[in-house]
Amino acid sequence: MKSPLAALTGLDSPPRHRTATEFVEAALRAAILDGRLPGGTALRQEEVAHIFGVSRMPVREALRQLEAQALIDFLPHKGAVVTAISAEDAADNYAIRMALEPMALGLSIPTLTPDDIDRAADLIADMDREPDPGRLGELNRRFHMSLYAQAGHPRLLALTEQQLASADRYIRFTLAARGRDQLSQGEHRAMLEAAARGDAETAVAILRTHMATAARTIADFFREREPRP
Amino acid sequence: MKSPLAALTGLDSPPRHRTATEFVEAALRAAILDGRLPGGTALRQEEVAHIFGVSRMPVREALRQLEAQALIDFLPHKGAVVTAISAEDAADNYAIRMALEPMALGLSIPTLTPDDIDRAADLIADMDREPDPGRLGELNRRFHMSLYAQAGHPRLLALTEQQLASADRYIRFTLAARGRDQLSQGEHRAMLEAAARGDAETAVAILRTHMATAARTIADFFREREPRP
């Protein structure tokens, strides 16, 4: 197989979803977010349908949802293309997260439970052990979300998680290029400690610098791989 | 016609969209946001298709997109229902906007152009004249967006505009119940003036209090219409 979509072939097994549309949508999103489907990949409806063993219809509905999540570009009569990643898009994503996550953290801390703290601590430990960079992104995302768990406002949380997931496309990038110290586990621990004692001010401040340095790391990465003319 | 979807019948004329899916999606979204389709309305695929003179397929694709925008709830094998509005949902929406809009305004002000300022000023004047509460929501949204125009970060702006549009469902509510002074034109003018002289700090501060009072107004409105037990 020489098609770039061949990356999808092994994934049809795991959980039975309610509908074929949900299944295709989840599989495509996971493949886009973890980099198996790189930016620019054309998603031919017939081909995707054949790979998943369904007809084109659930594929079309799944593509519509991914379009609304800004994971693919949908051009009428032309087809769907995985959204390209770029320095500008990374900065865009970080601007959104720099708005949403401090808000979520600030709302959540006053009512955080010991369970939430424990889960966050476990996830930090898991990240120290995890060798697979693929899973590291997911663990990082779950660590952040566990600190936001008590924010209330389900829509805010859903948006935050979605943007955090989008960031996985870039986290994986820098991890592969610069090693795992980019995860800034020290900041993770400091943030957790501040959250555990209910110090929202400090925790939010740490989160802001944490995200700012991550954003700069990614910007630098793009700068050195594609130097400005 | 006694169906609640009868509110859609007059709207099929204006702009020719590229595809039927786009047309249905735009028409449904507009109808939901401006209140013609109230929360809880069931969207029967066959019925919607008949009203717009298309088959069920473009309706299904449009519903998928609206689902991803959190405007409808999609339950497998049960159908689509317009998302209900509530005090909790309003607070959720305002929390998201309180995160996104100050960020957008702060990024935009340093590079705002005289054209942007002029457009914003015109929109304030338009709001003073507009008698139709329906159009007021749109003018308010365009005023806010004109101040964010130079923020860069197209995804951030798209998200912001989407959430601002969702807020229309509530703005219309309070306008009808409490009159147009709730628009706080004074704050609009003060914010514009601060933006015009490049004072981001002041403009963002005004925006924050502007949104906080709007959020409180809506919370009060829900409280008095549905007193807590």
Place this chain on the structure above:
DNA sequence: TATCATGAAATTGGATCCAATCAACAATCG
């Protein structure tokens, strides 16, 4: 009487078929 089967109608999910559109290439004309 309440509860649990049961079955029919309504509704959605999925597959297949046809039409519309676009891209590439060939042929014609200047």
Place this chain on the structure above:
DNA sequence: CGATTGTTGATTGGATCCAATTTCATGATA
């Protein structure tokens, strides 16, 4: 020789048909 215009193949958009699921009414039974 270059530009433009048909023409053809590939791909998506839309319609129709069938299958699967849910719901609701109906009735049997404890």
